[in-house]
Amino acid sequence: xxxxxxxxxxPSHSLEDRYNKHIxxxxxxxxxxxxxxxxxxxxxxxxxxKIIDGTFTSEESMLKQIEEFNPDLIxxxxxxxxxxxxxxxxxxxKSKFPNIFISIxxxxxxxxxxxxxxxxxxxxxxxxxxxxxxLSELTKKLENKESLKDVKGLSFRxxxxxIKNEKRExxxxxxxxxxxxxxxxxxxxxxxxxxxxRRKPVTNLMTAxxxxxxxLFCPSLGFxxxxxxxPENVMKEIKHLVKDYGVREIYFFDDTFTISKEWVMKxxxxxxxxxx
Numbered sequence: 001x002x003x004x005x006x007x008x009x010x011p012s013h014s015l016e017d018r019y020n021k022h023i024x025x026x027x028x029x030x031x032x033x034x035x036x037x038x039x040x041x042x043x044x045x046x047x048x049x050k051i052i053d054g055t056f057t058s059e060e061s062m063l064k065q066i067e068e069f070n071p072d073l074i075x076x077x078x079x080x081x082x083x084x085x086x087x088x089x090x091x092x093x094k095s096k097f098p099n100i101f102i103s104i105x106x107x108x109x110x111x112x113x114x115x116x117x118x119x120x121x122x123x124x125x126x127x128x129x130x131x132x133x134x135l136s137e138l139t140k141k142l143e144n145k146e147s148l149k150d151v152k153g154l155s156f157r158x159x160x161x162x163i164k165n166e167k168r169e170x171x172x173x174x175x176x177x178x179x180x181x182x183x184x185x186x187x188x189x190x191x192x193x194x195x196x197x198r199r200k201p202v203t204n205l206m207t208a209x210x211x212x213x214x215x216l217f218c219p220s221l222g223f224x225x226x227x228x229x230x231p232e233n234v235m236k237e238i239k240h241l242v243k244d245y246g247v248r249e250i251y252f253f254d255d256t257f258t259i260s261k262e263w264v265m266k267x268x269x270x271x272x273x274x275x276x
Contacts, residue, residue: 004072004139005048008035009062011076011085012054018081028193029055030204033253034106034131035077036180041132044178047139051184059089063096073142075135076123077106087120094122101142105131113155117162125156130209132177134168170225174209175233179240187245202249203241207234207267211255218255228260231267238276 010032015024032053039049050069052062066074074093078086090102105127109116113128125148127134134153141148148156153168171177188201196202208228211218241247258264 003046003048004143005050005069006042006073006075006139007050007052007066007069007071008039008042008075009052009077009089010035010054011078011082011089012057012059012062013082013085017085026193028196029190030192030196030251030253031180031182031185031187031190032077033180033204033206035075036182036185037177038075038131038135039181039184040178041136042139043181045136045139049181049184051181053185056186056189059092062089063092066093066097066100071100073139074100074102075127075131076102076104078104078108079106080108080112083108083116083119087122090120090122101125103127103135103138105135113164114162117155117157125154127154129153129168130171133171170210170227172227174227174229179237182241182245192251196251197249199248201245201247202251203245203247204251204253205234205237205241206253208254208256208259212259213256226256226259228263231263231270234267235270235274239274242276 015027018024019027032055035051039051042049050065050071052065054062057065076086076090086104090104093100093102102123103125104116104123109126110128113126116126125138127138130153134151137151138148138154140146141151148154149158149163149165152166155162155164157163182203187203190203191200192202208226210226212226238250241250
Protein backbone atom coordinates (compact mmCIF):
# COMPACT_ATOMS: atom_id res chain seq x y z
CA UNK A 1 0.00 0.00 0.00
CA UNK A 2 1.30 3.45 -0.95
CA UNK A 3 0.18 6.09 1.54
CA UNK A 4 -0.54 9.59 0.32
CA UNK A 5 0.40 12.93 1.80
CA UNK A 6 -2.50 15.37 1.91
CA UNK A 7 -2.95 19.00 2.87
CA UNK A 8 -6.41 20.24 3.80
CA UNK A 9 -6.89 24.00 3.51
CA UNK A 10 -9.31 26.68 4.61
CA PRO A 11 -8.32 29.68 2.43
CA SER A 12 -6.85 32.82 3.99
CA HIS A 13 -9.40 35.40 5.06
CA SER A 14 -9.98 38.21 7.50
CA LEU A 15 -12.82 38.93 9.90
CA GLU A 16 -14.04 41.50 7.37
CA ASP A 17 -14.24 38.77 4.74
CA ARG A 18 -16.15 36.52 7.13
CA TYR A 19 -18.52 39.17 8.46
CA ASN A 20 -18.29 42.74 7.12
CA LYS A 21 -16.31 45.87 7.91
CA HIS A 22 -18.95 47.21 10.31
CA ILE A 23 -18.95 44.25 12.71
CA UNK A 24 -15.57 42.62 12.00
CA UNK A 25 -14.01 43.85 15.24
CA UNK A 26 -16.68 42.00 17.22
CA UNK A 27 -16.19 38.75 15.31
CA UNK A 28 -14.16 35.69 16.15
CA UNK A 29 -13.14 32.23 15.02
CA UNK A 30 -13.88 28.61 15.86
CA UNK A 31 -11.85 25.64 14.59
CA UNK A 32 -12.86 24.44 11.09
CA UNK A 33 -14.59 21.19 12.06
CA UNK A 34 -15.23 20.17 8.44
CA UNK A 35 -11.60 19.74 7.45
CA UNK A 36 -10.70 18.43 10.91
CA UNK A 37 -13.16 15.56 10.42
CA UNK A 38 -11.69 14.92 6.96
CA UNK A 39 -8.18 14.90 8.41
CA UNK A 40 -9.02 12.35 11.08
CA UNK A 41 -10.73 10.14 8.50
CA UNK A 42 -7.69 10.23 6.20
CA UNK A 43 -5.36 9.45 9.08
CA UNK A 44 -7.55 6.46 9.94
CA UNK A 45 -6.72 5.21 6.43
CA UNK A 46 -3.02 5.64 7.16
CA UNK A 47 -2.34 8.85 5.21
CA UNK A 48 -0.10 11.67 6.40
CA UNK A 49 -2.17 14.85 6.77
CA LYS A 50 -1.47 18.51 7.35
CA ILE A 51 -4.03 21.26 8.08
CA ILE A 52 -3.49 24.84 6.91
CA ASP A 53 -6.11 27.19 8.33
CA GLY A 54 -6.27 30.55 6.58
CA THR A 55 -7.69 32.03 9.77
CA PHE A 56 -4.08 32.50 10.88
CA THR A 57 -2.10 31.86 7.67
CA SER A 58 -1.37 34.07 4.67
CA GLU A 59 -1.46 32.71 1.14
CA GLU A 60 2.29 33.27 0.86
CA SER A 61 2.84 31.09 3.92
CA MET A 62 0.47 28.45 2.52
CA LEU A 63 2.47 28.17 -0.68
CA LYS A 64 5.68 27.82 1.29
CA GLN A 65 4.19 25.08 3.49
CA ILE A 66 2.89 23.25 0.41
CA GLU A 67 6.38 23.29 -1.07
CA GLU A 68 7.91 21.94 2.15
CA PHE A 69 5.29 19.22 2.74
CA ASN A 70 5.15 18.21 -0.94
CA PRO A 71 1.64 16.65 -0.86
CA ASP A 72 0.07 14.33 -3.40
CA LEU A 73 -3.36 15.80 -2.78
CA ILE A 74 -4.69 19.18 -1.68
CA UNK A 75 -8.28 19.50 -0.46
CA UNK A 76 -9.74 23.00 -0.16
CA UNK A 77 -13.01 23.77 1.60
CA UNK A 78 -14.90 26.85 0.47
CA UNK A 79 -17.88 28.94 1.46
CA UNK A 80 -19.68 31.47 -0.72
CA UNK A 81 -17.99 34.41 1.00
CA UNK A 82 -14.63 32.73 0.30
CA UNK A 83 -15.18 31.67 -3.31
CA UNK A 84 -13.31 34.53 -5.01
CA UNK A 85 -10.39 34.06 -2.60
CA UNK A 86 -10.50 30.31 -3.20
CA UNK A 87 -10.37 30.68 -6.99
CA UNK A 88 -7.26 32.83 -6.76
CA UNK A 89 -5.60 30.43 -4.32
CA UNK A 90 -6.29 27.42 -6.56
CA UNK A 91 -4.85 29.24 -9.57
CA UNK A 92 -1.69 30.16 -7.69
CA UNK A 93 -1.21 26.64 -6.29
CA LYS A 94 -1.70 25.02 -9.71
CA SER A 95 0.66 27.42 -11.43
CA LYS A 96 3.42 26.67 -8.93
CA PHE A 97 2.67 22.97 -8.33
CA PRO A 98 0.99 21.69 -11.52
CA ASN A 99 1.27 18.00 -10.60
CA ILE A 100 -0.57 18.20 -7.28
CA PHE A 101 -4.16 16.93 -7.47
CA ILE A 102 -6.56 19.59 -6.16
CA SER A 103 -10.06 18.79 -4.93
CA ILE A 104 -12.53 21.29 -3.51
CA UNK A 105 -15.52 20.81 -1.24
CA UNK A 106 -17.65 22.53 1.36
CA UNK A 107 -21.02 24.31 1.33
CA UNK A 108 -20.38 26.44 -1.76
CA UNK A 109 -18.97 23.57 -3.79
CA UNK A 110 -21.98 21.44 -2.87
CA UNK A 111 -24.63 24.04 -3.60
CA UNK A 112 -23.14 25.53 -6.78
CA UNK A 113 -20.92 22.83 -8.26
CA UNK A 114 -21.71 23.53 -11.92
CA UNK A 115 -20.66 27.16 -11.66
CA UNK A 116 -17.55 26.23 -9.68
CA UNK A 117 -16.29 24.28 -12.69
CA UNK A 118 -17.23 27.11 -15.06
CA UNK A 119 -15.63 29.83 -12.96
CA UNK A 120 -12.37 28.06 -12.10
CA UNK A 121 -10.45 25.81 -14.49
CA UNK A 122 -7.57 24.93 -12.19
CA UNK A 123 -8.94 22.33 -9.78
CA UNK A 124 -9.22 18.65 -10.69
CA UNK A 125 -12.24 17.41 -8.74
CA UNK A 126 -15.11 18.53 -6.55
CA UNK A 127 -16.66 16.66 -3.63
CA UNK A 128 -20.32 17.43 -3.06
CA UNK A 129 -22.16 16.46 0.10
CA UNK A 130 -20.44 14.83 3.06
CA UNK A 131 -16.77 14.44 2.34
CA UNK A 132 -15.26 11.74 4.54
CA UNK A 133 -16.10 8.59 2.57
CA UNK A 134 -15.75 10.29 -0.81
CA LEU A 135 -12.32 11.70 0.00
CA SER A 136 -11.22 8.34 1.38
CA GLU A 137 -12.26 6.58 -1.81
CA LEU A 138 -10.69 9.31 -3.96
CA THR A 139 -7.32 8.82 -2.27
CA LYS A 140 -7.47 5.08 -2.91
CA LYS A 141 -8.16 5.70 -6.61
CA LEU A 142 -5.27 8.15 -6.82
CA GLU A 143 -2.95 5.70 -5.04
CA ASN A 144 -3.76 2.96 -7.51
CA LYS A 145 -3.97 5.29 -10.53
CA GLU A 146 -7.53 4.13 -11.22
CA SER A 147 -10.45 5.87 -12.90
CA LEU A 148 -12.55 8.20 -10.77
CA LYS A 149 -15.77 7.40 -12.62
CA ASP A 150 -17.29 5.23 -9.90
CA VAL A 151 -16.47 7.43 -6.89
CA LYS A 152 -19.86 8.50 -5.54
CA GLY A 153 -20.20 12.12 -4.46
CA LEU A 154 -17.44 13.27 -6.82
CA SER A 155 -17.35 15.46 -9.91
CA PHE A 156 -14.12 15.69 -11.89
CA ARG A 157 -12.56 16.79 -15.15
CA UNK A 158 -11.83 14.15 -17.77
CA UNK A 159 -10.11 15.44 -20.93
CA UNK A 160 -11.88 18.77 -20.64
CA UNK A 161 -15.27 17.27 -19.84
CA UNK A 162 -16.87 17.56 -16.39
CA ILE A 163 -18.14 14.19 -15.14
CA LYS A 164 -20.61 14.22 -12.24
CA ASN A 165 -20.81 10.86 -10.52
CA GLU A 166 -23.76 9.42 -8.66
CA LYS A 167 -24.69 10.99 -5.33
CA ARG A 168 -23.21 9.31 -2.26
CA GLU A 169 -25.43 8.00 0.50
CA UNK A 170 -25.22 9.89 3.77
CA UNK A 171 -23.22 8.40 6.63
CA UNK A 172 -25.78 6.54 8.72
CA UNK A 173 -23.92 6.02 11.99
CA UNK A 174 -22.06 9.17 13.03
CA UNK A 175 -20.63 7.36 16.07
CA UNK A 176 -18.29 5.56 13.67
CA UNK A 177 -16.56 8.81 12.69
CA UNK A 178 -13.25 9.51 14.46
CA UNK A 179 -13.21 12.75 16.44
CA UNK A 180 -11.92 15.85 14.60
CA UNK A 181 -8.11 16.02 14.38
CA UNK A 182 -7.76 18.98 16.71
CA UNK A 183 -4.13 18.09 17.40
CA UNK A 184 -3.29 19.44 13.93
CA UNK A 185 -4.29 23.01 14.86
CA UNK A 186 -3.31 25.48 17.62
CA UNK A 187 -6.63 25.00 19.44
CA UNK A 188 -6.15 27.68 22.08
CA UNK A 189 -5.57 30.38 19.45
CA UNK A 190 -9.22 30.19 18.38
CA UNK A 191 -11.30 32.79 20.20
CA UNK A 192 -14.95 33.21 19.14
CA UNK A 193 -16.95 36.41 19.25
CA UNK A 194 -17.85 37.70 22.70
CA UNK A 195 -21.45 36.46 22.82
CA UNK A 196 -20.42 32.88 22.04
CA UNK A 197 -18.48 32.00 25.18
CA ARG A 198 -17.84 32.88 28.83
CA ARG A 199 -14.68 30.91 29.61
CA LYS A 200 -11.55 29.93 27.73
CA PRO A 201 -10.32 27.58 26.42
CA VAL A 202 -13.53 27.12 24.43
CA THR A 203 -14.13 25.02 21.36
CA ASN A 204 -16.96 23.84 19.12
CA LEU A 205 -18.57 20.43 18.75
CA MET A 206 -21.30 18.92 16.59
CA THR A 207 -23.73 16.28 17.84
CA ALA A 208 -25.74 15.92 14.62
CA UNK A 209 -25.80 16.46 10.87
CA UNK A 210 -28.59 17.50 8.60
CA UNK A 211 -31.98 18.96 9.37
CA UNK A 212 -35.54 17.68 8.87
CA UNK A 213 -36.74 21.08 7.64
CA UNK A 214 -36.43 22.75 4.23
CA UNK A 215 -35.40 26.38 4.64
CA LEU A 216 -34.25 27.54 1.21
CA PHE A 217 -31.46 29.78 2.56
CA CYS A 218 -29.71 27.01 4.50
CA PRO A 219 -26.93 24.69 3.26
CA SER A 220 -28.27 21.90 5.48
CA LEU A 221 -30.92 21.46 2.81
CA GLY A 222 -28.31 19.45 0.91
CA PHE A 223 -28.06 16.96 3.79
CA UNK A 224 -31.72 16.06 3.72
CA UNK A 225 -31.64 13.27 6.28
CA UNK A 226 -31.18 14.19 9.92
CA UNK A 227 -28.77 11.97 11.86
CA UNK A 228 -27.50 12.26 15.41
CA UNK A 229 -24.62 10.87 17.42
CA UNK A 230 -25.45 8.99 20.59
CA PRO A 231 -25.25 10.97 23.86
CA GLU A 232 -22.55 8.53 25.01
CA ASN A 233 -20.39 9.23 21.95
CA VAL A 234 -20.71 12.99 22.44
CA MET A 235 -19.87 12.58 26.12
CA LYS A 236 -16.72 10.66 25.17
CA GLU A 237 -15.58 13.54 22.96
CA ILE A 238 -16.26 16.12 25.67
CA LYS A 239 -14.20 14.15 28.19
CA HIS A 240 -11.41 13.94 25.59
CA LEU A 241 -11.53 17.73 25.14
CA VAL A 242 -11.44 18.37 28.88
CA LYS A 243 -8.66 15.88 29.58
CA ASP A 244 -6.38 16.46 26.59
CA TYR A 245 -6.97 20.15 25.85
CA GLY A 246 -8.18 21.65 29.12
CA VAL A 247 -11.37 22.88 27.46
CA ARG A 248 -13.69 24.66 29.89
CA GLU A 249 -16.60 25.41 27.62
CA ILE A 250 -18.30 23.78 24.60
CA TYR A 251 -20.17 25.64 21.88
CA PHE A 252 -22.57 23.31 20.09
CA PHE A 253 -22.62 23.92 16.34
CA ASP A 254 -25.79 21.94 15.66
CA ASP A 255 -28.60 23.40 13.56
CA THR A 256 -31.17 21.70 15.78
CA PHE A 257 -29.64 20.81 19.16
CA THR A 258 -32.97 20.66 21.03
CA ILE A 259 -35.01 18.88 18.35
CA SER A 260 -35.31 15.73 20.51
CA LYS A 261 -36.26 16.30 24.13
CA GLU A 262 -35.45 12.68 24.94
CA TRP A 263 -31.91 13.01 23.54
CA VAL A 264 -31.24 16.27 25.38
CA MET A 265 -32.47 14.91 28.71
CA LYS A 266 -30.30 11.81 28.39
CA UNK A 267 -27.29 13.95 27.46
CA UNK A 268 -27.87 16.26 30.44
CA UNK A 269 -28.12 13.25 32.76
CA UNK A 270 -24.74 12.10 31.49
CA UNK A 271 -23.26 15.56 32.10
CA UNK A 272 -24.52 15.48 35.68
CA UNK A 273 -23.31 11.95 36.28
CA UNK A 274 -19.83 12.82 35.00
CA UNK A 275 -19.82 16.03 37.10
CA UNK A 276 -19.17 18.13 34.01
